[in-house]
Amino acid sequence: MKEQLRAHLLYLAEQGVQGLEIPGLPDNVSDNRAETDFNRECLQALWHRLENCTRCKLHRGRNNIVFGEGSPTPDIVFVGEGPGRDEDLQGRPFVGRAGALLNRILAAMGLQREEIYICNVVKCRPPNNRNPEPDEISTCSPFLAQQIDILQPRVICALGNVAAAFLTGRNAPMTVLRGRFYDYRGICVRPTYHPAAILRNPGYRRPVWEDVQELMRYIGKPVP
Ligand code: SF4
DSSP, X not given: OHHHHXXXXXXXXXXXXXXXXXXXXXXXXXXXXXXXXXXXXXHHXXXXXXXXXXXXXXXXXXXXXXXXXXXXXXXXXXXXXXXXXXXXXXXXXXXXXXXXXXHXXXXXXXXXXXXXXXXXXXXXXXXXXXXXXXXXXXHHHHHHHHHHHHHOOSEEEEESHHHHHHHHXXXXXXXXXXXXXXXXXXXXXXXXXXXXXXXXXXGGHHHHHHHHHHHHHHTTOOOO
Protein backbone atom coordinates (compact mmCIF):
# COMPACT_ATOMS: atom_id res chain seq x y z
CA MET A 1 0.00 0.00 0.00
CA LYS A 2 2.88 2.33 0.78
CA GLU A 3 4.12 2.16 -2.79
CA GLN A 4 0.62 2.76 -4.14
CA LEU A 5 0.25 5.87 -2.00
CA ARG A 6 3.69 7.11 -2.93
CA ALA A 7 2.89 6.63 -6.62
CA HIS A 8 -0.33 8.52 -6.12
CA LEU A 9 1.38 11.41 -4.41
CA LEU A 10 3.96 11.58 -7.15
CA TYR A 11 1.18 11.62 -9.70
CA LEU A 12 -0.43 14.57 -7.92
CA ALA A 13 2.89 16.38 -7.89
CA GLU A 14 3.23 15.77 -11.64
CA GLN A 15 -0.18 17.38 -12.06
CA GLY A 16 1.15 20.55 -10.51
CA VAL A 17 -0.20 20.15 -7.00
CA GLN A 18 1.64 22.56 -4.76
CA GLY A 19 2.88 22.08 -1.24
CA LEU A 20 4.02 18.47 -1.36
CA GLU A 21 7.48 17.59 -0.13
CA ILE A 22 8.17 14.41 -2.03
CA PRO A 23 11.83 14.05 -0.92
CA GLY A 24 10.67 14.23 2.68
CA LEU A 25 8.23 11.33 2.51
CA PRO A 26 8.71 8.91 5.39
CA ASP A 27 10.55 5.75 4.39
CA ASN A 28 8.54 3.72 6.84
CA VAL A 29 4.82 4.39 7.11
CA SER A 30 3.95 1.17 8.89
CA ASP A 31 3.52 3.21 12.03
CA ASN A 32 -0.16 4.15 12.36
CA ARG A 33 0.50 7.80 13.01
CA ALA A 34 2.79 8.17 10.02
CA GLU A 35 0.24 6.43 7.80
CA THR A 36 -2.54 8.66 9.11
CA ASP A 37 -0.51 11.79 8.41
CA PHE A 38 0.50 10.48 5.01
CA ASN A 39 -3.06 9.69 3.99
CA ARG A 40 -4.25 13.06 5.27
CA GLU A 41 -1.64 14.78 3.14
CA CYS A 42 -2.67 12.77 0.08
CA LEU A 43 -6.32 13.68 0.66
CA GLN A 44 -5.44 17.35 1.02
CA ALA A 45 -3.48 17.22 -2.22
CA LEU A 46 -6.47 15.64 -3.95
CA TRP A 47 -8.78 18.24 -2.44
CA HIS A 48 -6.59 21.00 -3.87
CA ARG A 49 -7.06 19.50 -7.34
CA LEU A 50 -10.81 19.91 -6.93
CA GLU A 51 -10.82 23.49 -5.67
CA ASN A 52 -12.96 25.70 -7.96
CA CYS A 53 -13.56 22.67 -10.19
CA THR A 54 -15.58 23.36 -13.34
CA ARG A 55 -14.99 20.01 -15.01
CA CYS A 56 -18.71 19.20 -15.28
CA LYS A 57 -21.96 21.17 -15.42
CA LEU A 58 -22.76 20.55 -11.75
CA HIS A 59 -20.41 23.39 -10.82
CA ARG A 60 -22.97 25.94 -12.06
CA GLY A 61 -25.44 25.59 -9.19
CA ARG A 62 -23.25 24.60 -6.29
CA ASN A 63 -22.39 26.63 -3.23
CA ASN A 64 -19.66 24.31 -1.98
CA ILE A 65 -17.78 21.29 -3.22
CA VAL A 66 -18.43 18.43 -0.81
CA PHE A 67 -15.19 16.49 -0.88
CA GLY A 68 -15.77 14.05 1.98
CA GLU A 69 -14.64 13.72 5.57
CA GLY A 70 -13.67 11.30 8.26
CA SER A 71 -10.78 9.12 9.30
CA PRO A 72 -7.80 9.05 6.90
CA THR A 73 -7.36 5.36 7.79
CA PRO A 74 -10.90 3.98 8.03
CA ASP A 75 -12.02 0.38 8.03
CA ILE A 76 -15.25 1.42 6.31
CA VAL A 77 -15.98 4.07 3.69
CA PHE A 78 -19.60 5.05 3.09
CA VAL A 79 -20.32 6.36 -0.40
CA GLY A 80 -23.52 8.17 -1.33
CA GLU A 81 -24.59 9.58 -4.67
CA GLY A 82 -24.07 13.33 -4.25
CA PRO A 83 -24.59 16.27 -1.92
CA GLY A 84 -28.09 17.48 -1.08
CA ARG A 85 -29.19 20.98 -0.08
CA ASP A 86 -27.77 20.93 3.46
CA GLU A 87 -24.54 19.34 2.34
CA ASP A 88 -24.12 21.92 -0.44
CA LEU A 89 -24.66 24.76 2.03
CA GLN A 90 -22.27 23.39 4.64
CA GLY A 91 -19.70 21.73 2.37
CA ARG A 92 -19.94 18.52 4.38
CA PRO A 93 -21.41 15.12 3.48
CA PHE A 94 -24.51 13.68 5.15
CA VAL A 95 -25.43 16.56 7.44
CA GLY A 96 -29.20 16.81 6.77
CA ARG A 97 -31.95 14.48 7.98
CA ALA A 98 -30.42 11.57 6.11
CA GLY A 99 -27.10 12.37 7.78
CA ALA A 100 -28.70 12.36 11.22
CA LEU A 101 -30.12 8.93 10.45
CA LEU A 102 -26.74 7.73 9.24
CA ASN A 103 -25.26 8.93 12.54
CA ARG A 104 -27.84 6.83 14.40
CA ILE A 105 -27.04 3.79 12.28
CA LEU A 106 -23.33 4.29 13.00
CA ALA A 107 -24.03 4.59 16.73
CA ALA A 108 -25.97 1.32 16.62
CA MET A 109 -22.96 -0.23 14.89
CA GLY A 110 -20.78 1.02 17.75
CA LEU A 111 -19.02 3.56 15.50
CA GLN A 112 -18.42 7.32 15.57
CA ARG A 113 -18.33 9.37 12.38
CA GLU A 114 -14.67 10.14 13.09
CA GLU A 115 -13.82 6.42 12.74
CA ILE A 116 -15.17 6.04 9.22
CA TYR A 117 -14.98 8.08 6.02
CA ILE A 118 -17.99 9.47 4.15
CA CYS A 119 -18.07 10.82 0.61
CA ASN A 120 -20.12 10.79 -2.58
CA VAL A 121 -19.77 9.71 -6.19
CA VAL A 122 -20.13 13.36 -7.34
CA LYS A 123 -18.88 16.24 -5.24
CA CYS A 124 -21.36 18.96 -6.28
CA ARG A 125 -25.09 19.05 -5.71
CA PRO A 126 -27.25 18.00 -8.66
CA PRO A 127 -30.06 20.55 -9.19
CA ASN A 128 -33.30 19.77 -7.38
CA ASN A 129 -31.66 16.70 -5.88
CA ARG A 130 -31.94 14.78 -9.15
CA ASN A 131 -29.65 11.81 -9.67
CA PRO A 132 -26.24 12.63 -11.11
CA GLU A 133 -26.18 12.09 -14.87
CA PRO A 134 -23.76 9.67 -16.58
CA ASP A 135 -21.47 12.41 -17.91
CA GLU A 136 -21.27 13.99 -14.44
CA ILE A 137 -20.47 10.63 -12.85
CA SER A 138 -17.81 9.81 -15.40
CA THR A 139 -16.19 13.24 -14.96
CA CYS A 140 -16.20 13.31 -11.16
CA SER A 141 -15.81 9.65 -10.22
CA PRO A 142 -12.03 9.50 -10.83
CA PHE A 143 -11.73 11.63 -7.71
CA LEU A 144 -13.71 9.06 -5.74
CA ALA A 145 -11.44 6.36 -7.15
CA GLN A 146 -8.41 8.27 -5.93
CA GLN A 147 -9.97 8.80 -2.50
CA ILE A 148 -10.52 5.05 -2.24
CA ASP A 149 -6.96 4.37 -3.40
CA ILE A 150 -5.63 6.64 -0.67
CA LEU A 151 -7.94 5.41 2.10
CA GLN A 152 -7.66 1.69 1.32
CA PRO A 153 -10.60 0.75 3.58
CA ARG A 154 -11.38 -2.86 4.31
CA VAL A 155 -14.89 -2.47 2.97
CA ILE A 156 -17.05 0.11 1.19
CA CYS A 157 -20.74 0.57 1.92
CA ALA A 158 -22.54 1.87 -1.17
CA LEU A 159 -25.55 3.92 -0.08
CA GLY A 160 -28.33 3.96 -2.64
CA ASN A 161 -28.75 3.00 -6.26
CA VAL A 162 -26.35 5.50 -7.87
CA ALA A 163 -23.41 4.59 -5.64
CA ALA A 164 -24.27 0.90 -5.84
CA ALA A 165 -24.45 0.95 -9.64
CA PHE A 166 -21.14 2.80 -9.90
CA LEU A 167 -19.24 0.70 -7.35
CA THR A 168 -20.59 -2.68 -8.44
CA GLY A 169 -20.67 -1.94 -12.16
CA ARG A 170 -24.20 -3.31 -12.30
CA ASN A 171 -27.41 -1.53 -13.13
CA ALA A 172 -30.00 -3.36 -11.09
CA PRO A 173 -32.50 -2.52 -8.35
CA MET A 174 -31.24 -2.54 -4.77
CA THR A 175 -33.44 -5.58 -4.11
CA VAL A 176 -31.21 -7.46 -6.55
CA LEU A 177 -27.84 -5.88 -5.65
CA ARG A 178 -27.93 -6.10 -1.87
CA GLY A 179 -27.13 -9.21 0.12
CA ARG A 180 -23.67 -9.92 -1.28
CA PHE A 181 -20.20 -8.44 -1.68
CA TYR A 182 -18.71 -7.01 -4.88
CA ASP A 183 -15.25 -5.79 -5.80
CA TYR A 184 -14.20 -2.21 -6.51
CA ARG A 185 -10.49 -1.64 -7.14
CA GLY A 186 -9.68 -4.64 -4.96
CA ILE A 187 -11.93 -3.61 -2.08
CA CYS A 188 -15.14 -5.32 -0.99
CA VAL A 189 -18.34 -3.38 -1.59
CA ARG A 190 -21.64 -3.97 0.16
CA PRO A 191 -24.63 -2.06 -1.25
CA THR A 192 -27.58 -1.03 0.84
CA TYR A 193 -30.40 1.50 0.82
CA HIS A 194 -29.62 5.21 1.18
CA PRO A 195 -30.68 6.72 4.55
CA ALA A 196 -32.95 9.12 2.61
CA ALA A 197 -34.76 6.07 1.24
CA ILE A 198 -35.27 4.79 4.79
CA LEU A 199 -36.83 8.15 5.69
CA ARG A 200 -39.29 7.69 2.84
CA ASN A 201 -39.84 4.00 3.52
CA PRO A 202 -39.22 2.81 7.10
CA GLY A 203 -39.56 -0.76 5.84
CA TYR A 204 -35.96 -0.47 4.63
CA ARG A 205 -34.67 -0.27 8.20
CA ARG A 206 -34.44 -4.02 8.65
CA PRO A 207 -32.53 -4.79 5.42
CA VAL A 208 -30.13 -1.90 6.11
CA TRP A 209 -29.52 -3.22 9.60
CA GLU A 210 -28.83 -6.69 8.19
CA ASP A 211 -26.40 -5.19 5.68
CA VAL A 212 -24.43 -3.14 8.19
CA GLN A 213 -24.26 -6.12 10.55
CA GLU A 214 -22.74 -8.07 7.68
CA LEU A 215 -20.23 -5.27 7.17
CA MET A 216 -19.22 -5.39 10.80
CA ARG A 217 -18.85 -9.16 10.71
CA TYR A 218 -16.65 -8.77 7.63
CA ILE A 219 -14.23 -6.45 9.42
CA GLY A 220 -14.23 -8.68 12.49
CA LYS A 221 -16.22 -6.36 14.76
CA PRO A 222 -19.64 -7.98 14.94
CA VAL A 223 -22.44 -5.93 16.44
CA PRO A 224 -23.54 -7.54 19.71
S1 SF4 B 1 -19.23 17.33 -9.61
FE1 SF4 B 1 -17.05 16.87 -9.54
S2 SF4 B 1 -16.30 17.14 -11.67
FE2 SF4 B 1 -18.30 18.18 -11.50
S3 SF4 B 1 -17.77 20.30 -11.02
FE3 SF4 B 1 -18.15 19.24 -9.07
S4 SF4 B 1 -16.12 18.56 -8.38
FE4 SF4 B 1 -15.96 19.07 -10.56
